[in-house]
Amino acid sequence: MISTTNKNKQAEPNNKKLQKPNVFEAKGFNLWYGEDQALKNIDFDIAENNVTAIIGPSGCGKSTFLKSLNRMVELVPTVKMAGEIQYRGKNILSSKFGVEELRTKVGMVFQKPNPFPKSIYENVAYGPRIHGIRDKVTLDQIVETSLKGAAIWDEVKDRLHENAYGLSGGQQQRLCIARCLAIEPDVILMDEPTSALDPISTLKVEELVQQLKQNFSIVIVTHNMQQAARISDKTAFFLSGELVEYNDTDVIFSNPRDNRTEDYITGRFG
Amino acid sequence: MGFINHEKVAGKMASRTAKNSFVKGLFLAATLFGLVVLAILIYRIITQGIGYLDGDFFTNFASRRPENAGIKAAIFGSIWLMAVAAPVSIILGVGCAIYLELYAKKNKFTRLIQMNIANLAGVPSIVFGLLGLTVFVRMLEMGRSVLAGGLTMSLLIVPIIVVASQEALRAVSKDIQEASYGLGATKWQTIRRVVLPAAVPGIITGVILALSRAVGETAPLIVIGALSFVAFVPENIWSGFTVMPIQIFNWTSRPQTDFHDVAAAGIVVLLIMLLLMNSIAVLIRNKFSKRY
Ligand SMILES: Nc1ncnc2c1ncn2[C@@H]1O[C@H](COP(=O)(O)OP(=O)(O)O)[C@@H](O)[C@H]1O
Ligand SMILES: [Mg+2]
Numbered sequence: 001m002i003s004t005t006n007k008n009k010q011a012e013p014n015n016k017k018l019q020k021p022n023v024f025e026a027k028g029f030n031l032w033y034g035e036d037q038a039l040k041n042i043d044f045d046i047a048e049n050n051v052t053a054i055i056g057p058s059g060c061g062k063s064t065f066l067k068s069l070n071r072m073v074e075l076v077p078t079v080k081m082a083g084e085i086q087y088r089g090k091n092i093l094s095s096k097f098g099v100e101e102l103r104t105k106v107g108m109v110f111q112k113p114n115p116f117p118k119s120i121y122e123n124v125a126y127g128p129r130i131h132g133i134r135d136k137v138t139l140d141q142i143v144e145t146s147l148k149g150a151a152i153w154d155e156v157k158d159r160l161h162e163n164a165y166g167l168s169g170g171q172q173q174r175l176c177i178a179r180c181l182a183i184e185p186d187v188i189l190m191d192e193p194t195s196a197l198d199p200i201s202t203l204k205v206e207e208l209v210q211q212l213k214q215n216f217s218i219v220i221v222t223h224n225m226q227q228a229a230r231i232s233d234k235t236a237f238f239l240s241g242e243l244v245e246y247n248d249t250d251v252i253f254s255n256p257r258d259n260r261t262e263d264y265i266t267g268r269f270g
Numbered sequence: 271m272g273f274i275n276h277e278k279v280a281g282k283m284a285s286r287t288a289k290n291s292f293v294k295g296l297f298l299a300a301t302l303f304g305l306v307v308l309a310i311l312i313y314r315i316i317t318q319g320i321g322y323l324d325g326d327f328f329t330n331f332a333s334r335r336p337e338n339a340g341i342k343a344a345i346f347g348s349i350w351l352m353a354v355a356a357p358v359s360i361i362l363g364v365g366c367a368i369y370l371e372l373y374a375k376k377n378k379f380t381r382l383i384q385m386n387i388a389n390l391a392g393v394p395s396i397v398f399g400l401l402g403l404t405v406f407v408r409m410l411e412m413g414r415s416v417l418a419g420g421l422t423m424s425l426l427i428v429p430i431i432v433v434a435s436q437e438a439l440r441a442v443s444k445d446i447q448e449a450s451y452g453l454g455a456t457k458w459q460t461i462r463r464v465v466l467p468a469a470v471p472g473i474i475t476g477v478i479l480a481l482s483r484a485v486g487e488t489a490p491l492i493v494i495g496a497l498s499f500v501a502f503v504p505e506n507i508w509s510g511f512t513v514m515p516i517q518i519f520n521w522t523s524r525p526q527t528d529f530h531d532v533a534a535a536g537i538v539v540l541l542i543m544l545l546l547m548n549s550i551a552v553l554i555r556n557k558f559s560k561r562y
C-alpha cells in the first residue's frame with residue numbers, strides 16, 4: 001500500500017487523522033496511441049494539497065499520464081483508454097463525466113508557455129469569461145487576485161492591456177499559471193513548466209509552486225530530479241509506461257526500493 | 271582530419287560568389303519584368319480611357335454612341351451580383367472549412383471530400399456556368415436573374431474559399447487551442463474566441479481573392495445568359511443584369527475604335543473596384559491584428 005501521509009508529519013503517532021484525502025485515484029489504468037501502449041496498468045493515488053512529482057526518462061509516458069488526468073489526451077484521435085481514474089470519487093473516464101467540468105476543476109500549465117495572442121488582462125479573464133462571468137468589477141478582481149497569486153502582479157500591473165507576447169518566457173509562464181488560477185481549480189497539472197525557462201525564472205516558478213500548494217493540489221512532471229527533490233512531497237518514477245515506484249520524495253531519493261529507480265536517480269541511465 | 275583542402279576551397283570561392291550574384295540578378299530581373307509589364311499595361315489603359323472617364327460615364331447606361339456610353343448598369347449589376355454571391359459563398363465556404371478542419375474525423379471519406387474540393391477549385395469556370403444554367407436558371411426557374419448569376423458565382427468561388435480558409439485554420443497554433451480546452455472551454459468557445467480570431471486575417475484574404483475572381487469573371491455569366499446591352503439598374507434579385515467584364519467585352523468587340531477607348535475607361539473602373547476590395551481586406555486584417 002502506498003502511504004499518503006505528508007513526509008513532515010510522518011513521525012507523529014496519530015497521523016491517521018492527518019491523512020489527506022485523495023484527489024485522484026487511478027486503478028489499472030491503460031492507454032494506447034493506436035496500437036502502441038503508452039501506459040500499462042497504472043495504480044496511482046494523488047493526495048490533496050501535496051506536490052506530487054512525476055519523473056522518468058523522456059518518452060516514458062509522464063505527459064500522457066498527466067494529460068489523462070484532465071482528459072486532454074483525448075485531443076489525440078487515436079487514443080484508447082481502459083481502467084479507471086477517479087477524481088474525488090467519480091470515474092472521469094465514464095461518458096457521463098463532462099470534460100469541460102473536469103477541466104475547470106483540474107487546470108493545466110503546459111511545457112511551453114502558451115499565452116493567447118491577447119492582452120495580459122484578457123489572458124487571465126479568458127477562463128472566467130467562458131464560464132459566464134461578464135461583470136467588469138468581478139473580472140478586474142479575479143485578474144488582480146490571480147496575477148498576485150502567480151507572483152507576477154507587480155511586474156505587469158501597469159501594462160495589463162499590452163499584448164502578452166511582450167513578456168519574457170518566465171513571465172509568460174507565470175501568466176499561464178495566473179490564467180489557470182483564475183478558474184479557481186482544485187488541482188493544477190504542470191507538464192515540465194520550467195523546461196523552457198532560464199534558472200532565475202525556474203526558481204520563481206518553484207517558489208510559486210511551494211506557495212500554491214497551500215490551496216491547491218499540484219501534480220508536476222519534471223525531467224529535473226533536483227527540482228523534484230526540492231519541491232515535491234511525493235515522487236513517482238515512470239519507466240516505459242509503467243509506474244515503477246511511488247513514495248515520499250525523501251525516500252525515493254535517499255532509499256529507493258527498486259533498482260531501476262536507483263539507476264535512474266543516480267544517473268546511470270535516462 | 272584533412273578533408274577540407276583550404277587552398278582548393280579558396281580557389282573555388284570566386285566562382286561561388288559569382289554564381290550567387292548571378293542568381294540574385296536573375297530573380298531581380300524576374301520581379302522587374304512583372305512590374306514593368308504591369309506599369310505599361312496600366313499606363314496604356316489610363317491614357318486610352320481617361321477621355322471617357324467623367325461623371326457621365328458613371329451615370330449613363332449603355333448607348334450606341336461612344337460619347338454617351340456609361341457603365342452604371344454594369345457597376346450596379348456587379349454590386350448586386352456580389353451582394354448575392356458574397357454572403358452565400360462565405361457562409362458555405364467558411365462553414366465547410368471549419369467543419370472539415372475542426373470537427374470532421376480524419377478518415378477516408380473526409381479525405382475524398384477534401385480531394386474533390388481541391389479539384390473543384392481548378393474546374394474551368396464555364397463548367398460552373400453550365401451547372402448554373404441547368405440547376406438555377408432552368409430547374410429552379412430563376413431565369414436570367416441576379417439571383418441565378420450570384421448563386422452560379424458562389425459555386426465557382428466556394429471551393430477557393432474553402433481551401434484558403436482551411437489553410438488559415440490549420441495555421442492556428444495548436445498550443446493556444448490546448449490552452450483554451452485546458453481551461454474548460456467547449457469546442458465552439460475555443461473556435462469562436464481563439465481559432466477564428468487568429469484565422470480571420472487568412473480567411474479574409476482568401477475571401478477577397480475569391481470575390482475578386484468573381485468580379486472579373488465573364489464566362490459562366492454569359493452561359494447563364496447575363497445581358498450585354500442593359501439600360502436599367504437591377505431592382506431586386508429577380509432582375510436581369512449585366513456586369514462590368516461583360517460590358518467591357520461588349521465594348522471591345524464593337525467595330526468603332528472609339529468604343530475601345532470606352533472599354534479602357536471601363537477597365538480602369540474595374541481595376542479601381544478591385545483595388546477598393548483589396549484595401550477593405552487590408553483594413554479588416556489590420557483591425558483584427560490590432561485587437562491583440
Ligand atoms: N500524439 C501521440 N501519438 C502517438 N504516440 C504518442 C503521442 N504522444 C506521445 N506518444 C508516445 O507515447 C509515449 C509517451 O509519450 P509522453 O507521454 O509524451 O512521454 P514523456 O512526457 O514522458 O516524455 C512515447 O513513446 C511517445 O512516442
Ligand atoms: Mg513530456
